[in-house]
Amino acid sequence: MIIDCHGHYTTAPSAHTAWREQQLQAREAGRPEPAYPDIADTDVRKSIEGNQLRLMLERGGDLTLFSPRASTMGHHLGDLQASISWTQVSNDLVARVAMLFPEHFACVAQLPQSPGQTVDACVAEVRRVAELGFVGVNLNPDPSGGHWSAPPLTDRYWYPLYEALCEEQFPAMVHVSASQNPAFHATGAHYLNADTTAFMQLVQGNLFADFPQLRLVIPHGGGAVPYHWGRYRGLADMLGRPDLNEHVMNNVFFDTCVYHQPGIDLLLNVIDPTNILFGSEMVGAVRGIDPATGHYFDDTKRYVEAAALSDQERRAIYSDNVRRVYPRLDQMLAARS
């Protein structure tokens, strides 16, 4: 079984994204939020069948952990209440995808974060989506959208959320949204910077001493981290931290969203296979075909297939690890078979 831990609903029906525009305009103008539109099952179905489902099956995948589009989480837009209602309708929409295609999608939630606000609303949404059968969440380390005004992930600000995540057996993928800072291109800089930043915060701190059960997935192959693994080992040493494997790698996992063979080879060479989850972020940041290979850049399964891995390691990356990291996914799949 091949499970993609990193898919977003980037092809959501236009009525959904149009509502978000109307919602923000209404709040800006002090009007009540508009009613959320009726979106027919056929529209949801069509948006998936022609895109993520088609590509997943063509590429030989089986199931994707599916969350609302990262770039439109937009925690920096509107206020907390806008974030709460947008988050609920967005999570409910991915839940519909999983209801329509239960064999192929399991749900991961966005959180109703908002700059400067407590994480109370996030805790409430964790409880709500746990009831709906979700298996994890995406956590934005920079809800300001590129101004990085939130405390580091190791700060006690986040602790009530981590408590809820541990109680619900939810891992969190650390994933920013769009950038409103002109210095940072979203998918070409902000995403990777966030991955790198989050990892270093975890090296500096000692979060997993307080939350040994917490599991964080750092996407996009861990940002710059595996490429600079020597730097991180050296910095941990200089900061008086234990070996990285002991200090963070019992709780941190990288996905395979690295869009060329040499990058995947480095990731698999440097990071223990038990810390790697298969992912593609398809349909996502990079949608074209690589003229050098004739295949989609984001067809990461091809790179994993071509890498020097044992069958056991490949199986770990494709399914065993993600089932271990997302216990609710494992329970769901075990109940099915």
Add this chain to the structure above:
Amino acid sequence: MIIDCHGHYTTAPSAHTAWREQQLQAREAGRPEPAYPDIADTDVRKSIEGNQLRLMLERGGDLTLFSPRASTMGHHLGDLQASISWTQVSNDLVARVAMLFPEHFACVAQLPQSPGQTVDACVAEVRRVAELGFVGVNLNPDPSGGHWSAPPLTDRYWYPLYEALCEEQFPAMVHVSASQNPAFHATGAHYLNADTTAFMQLVQGNLFADFPQLRLVIPHGGGAVPYHWGRYRGLADMLGRPDLNEHVMNNVFFDTCVYHQPGIDLLLNVIDPTNILFGSEMVGAVRGIDPATGHYFDDTKRYVEAAALSDQERRAIYSDNVRRVYPRLDQMLAARS
């Protein structure tokens, strides 16, 4: 000949760094700046002989492009005038190192940047250090120290500086200073993020159409870029930009400050050897010995030696490329021999 393109004066005499503290306190209190201390040649000599020079010679290097310590450039501290005087004394101090050890050090300048200010003072410093025999500059894309409030490097805000750099045949290494943002560890996140961010700004823009002679060195192995080279090729395609080799790689160079063998191997595998300059940032971010190898993490020459390169490629990385990218260095070395 082995030339290290990336060394900072991280071991400057304490009287120099103490003056900076006094300077900032004086400006804060509205008092005139204190007189800069007399620092004896023996103190400068000692600070180099026991550190950068000793390690360079032990490792088989010949010459280092030497600039003031990056983390203490501190463009976000004090005001423009404080930045100007601190920059001048810092550049003058590295000039003294090169006067004392002319065979082993050539000078690269910090610039008197200050958040929200024009680059006029930077242009003046470029003219001043050109007279002093410097060969290049370090350019901080985020003088705010982690708040990223400056326009992208492709913005016309920077153009007067680029004009001066081209006129003086100065390349610029894109290098941030310390981070005052608690989200970003300086050497573990801010440095690498800046490299990644700068590269993506160059992909988005079209800077080298306006400045075909401008050369930018992106340090720390290009941040996350080579590891994600497929992502950048794909993003260039999605943004309607030409092939990266044509669009940016005639003008952009990466150093070898990547502190483990697999990272260096990836860099050399993915990036054309003509775009790579040998660098170590010694004595810098990571000062320890790697228990896995028994050698210093930042002894990057070992990794380059062990990499699969032809003699010609290795010579390009060690000296030919840096002499091409820094024409004033080439002229200096040609005049000597």
